[in-house]
Amino acid sequence: MANYNMDSLIEGSKKIGVVLSEEQLNQFIKYYELLVEWNSFMNLTAITEFDEVMTKHFVDSISLIKAVDLNKELSVIDVGTGAGFPGIPLKIAFPGLKITLLDSLNKRVKFLNEVISQLGLEEIEAIHGRAEDAAKSAELRENFDLCVSRAVANLSTLSEYCLPFVKVGGMFISYKSEKITEEMKTAQKAIDVLGGEYFNQVEFTLPDSDIYRNLFMIEKKKVSPKKYPRKAGLPSKEPIK
Numbered sequence: 001m002a003n004y005n006m007d008s009l010i011e012g013s014k015k016i017g018v019v020l021s022e023e024q025l026n027q028f029i030k031y032y033e034l035l036v037e038w039n040s041f042m043n044l045t046a047i048t049e050f051d052e053v054m055t056k057h058f059v060d061s062i063s064l065i066k067a068v069d070l071n072k073e074l075s076v077i078d079v080g081t082g083a084g085f086p087g088i089p090l091k092i093a094f095p096g097l098k099i100t101l102l103d104s105l106n107k108r109v110k111f112l113n114e115v116i117s118q119l120g121l122e123e124i125e126a127i128h129g130r131a132e133d134a135a136k137s138a139e140l141r142e143n144f145d146l147c148v149s150r151a152v153a154n155l156s157t158l159s160e161y162c163l164p165f166v167k168v169g170g171m172f173i174s175y176k177s178e179k180i181t182e183e184m185k186t187a188q189k190a191i192d193v194l195g196g197e198y199f200n201q202v203e204f205t206l207p208d209s210d211i212y213r214n215l216f217m218i219e220k221k222k223v224s225p226k227k228y229p230r231k232a233g234l235p236s237k238e239p240i241k
């Protein structure tokens with residue numbers, strides 16, 4: 001299979017409970033090759049070494065299985081997806097998911113569409129837009145079972161970006177790379193205001209590494225007030241307190 005040693009992906013995935021087929025492994029290789037190719041002329045990721053991408057991007061993305069059963073039909077929106085993490089690895093590993101990728105930069109959306117086309121993925125779309133605007137759209141607002149984000153932002157801001165996309169009874173899960181005790185306390189008001197409630201957090205280290213991960217889970221209990229998210233820029237400049 002090409003000239004790649006796939007052990008870090010195969011074994012890393014197995015250790016979080018995911019067994020990948022040969023077709024899925026080939027899709028991950030193609031994704032990696034496109035990532036490196038496009039990264040040569042646009043900023044997609046600082047991580048390009050093969051084994052690092054396999055662990056820090058691909059295994060990390062699909063580690064969501066530790067928090068929620070992904071082997072069923074779920075509608076998922078990935079807010080601030082960037083180069084497609086975690087949405088595209090989730091789609092490869094769990095083909096039954098219906099995925100929407102949202103990013104504010106059009107050239108990244110072009111890359112995502114190229115990956116979707118080259119990998120032959122179905123029931124996945126890439127949308128160009130800011131979360132503050134997209135969450136106001138009738139097609140997207142409170143329309144998803146699951147919202148995920150690996151974006152780097154505080155939990156108050158992320159909650160305002162993400163919870164309006166989630167239907168009542170659904171879940172927002174933030175991928176965090178550090179312990180967030182204080183951040184969680186600060187975000188409590190925002191979570192309440194937006195109709196969410198703390199559900200759980202799943203803490204672990206990525207397989208064969210000392211890299212800490214926290215899947216922070218917020219359940220959507222009631223409809224988000226229409227005024228949220230506020231206009232572009234405000235959720236990050238002035239988080240709900």
